[in-house]
């Protein structure tokens with residue numbers, strides 16, 4: 001293989017916030033103009049599946065999806081559906097009607113031994129294939145099924161096999177891959193769980209199978225695919241534009257490590273030719289029922305690293321300020337970084353919105369530190385009064401901090417809502433509840449010492 005011949009694909013996880021149909025098209029245009037050949041949509045419950053009535057969560061209706069797919073076709077951007085067929089199925093199994101398919105009662109895990117499961121998956125894959133007649137692949141997920149094989153039926157099955165629970169994984173993977181292959185498509189499977197399986201077991205998957213090794217870390221040598229199959233099964237690799245970060249104390253994760261991860265994968269693909277495709281993933285929550293990550297604009301430089309688009313000076317300066325703000329624990333220094341961010345502007349509308357979102361992210365981070373001061377400072381005063389007596393002046397200062405904080409959080413909420421509305425993001429209320437009002441709720445729980 002010519003090592004320079006690899007492709008960059010983008011994966012969009014739709015389990016969190018999604019842009020409006022027209023904004024999504026603008027994002028796709030930008031990525032396509034930068035050389036992205038394929039988009040993978042991880043649909044979750046954002047499509048009104050006939051197989052799973054009653055599960056559709058507001059997003060793009062069927063007609064909206066048809067417009068999006070048609071636009072991709074005009075661009076020559078291949079669309080690949082991703083549907084999880086083992087774990088990460090919270091969107092489905094959380095519903096009472098579908099909970100009977102859980103393995104060991106787990107809300108995210110399907111039981112492959114349930115008598116109705118194979119028919120259900122076959123029917124779903126038929127529907128998926130029918131909606132994507134031009135797609136050469138269907139991505140079937142199957143990552144992170146750490147709790148597989150624990151219900152009584154699965155356990156019994158595992159005990160009968162020398163490969164234990166891996167046998168359950170391999171049998172289920174084989175069934176799903178064969179079903180996809182029969183539909184004339186190639187199945188893509190995440191590689192993490194297969195690492196523990198013997199090579200013979202992996203070799204028993206149908207020849208159409210493509211294994212995708214994801215690695216979102218950055219250490220030397222760490223982003224090299226670990227699965228070595230002697231060329232028996234085709235390989236792809238995956239980086240993360242956005243993945244797990246501490247949602248409870250940041251509105252944007254650390255960007256330099258994302259850019260490093262993307263760059264290392266691209267170099268690896270280019271230099272070695274060991275992977276034919278690098279899928280650059282954009283995750284929307286750490287798991288199905290966890291907090292939403294927020295709008296993509298916050299991670300714009302990572303998107304741009306994928307398409308090798310040079311960032312403006314304002315964005316480079318903005319990234320430095322964001323990092324400086326996140327690296328300090330002092331609210332005044334965070335506010336200073338935010339004030340400097342306010343003066344940065346770009347003529348590129350995506351970059352301009354990224355800068356405005358980072359300004360909001362620093363305001364949030366500054367208030368978080370005021371909240372620490374208020375909550376822990378108040379507890380300290382509460383403790384001190386039993387030893388030395390109460391100092392009314394300190395109590396007044398603490399109450400003033402509280403009043404200012406609540407006022408600023410209220411104004412931050414308004415500004416976040418306005419920004420999300422202007423940029424046409426879904427699920428603004430959920431974002432505000434989980435990520436902004438949560439701070440105010442904590443502040444309000446602090447009892448007064450007056």
Ligand SMILES: [Zn+2]
Pocket residue numbers: 102103104110111112113114149150151152153154155
């Ligand atoms: Zn089970």
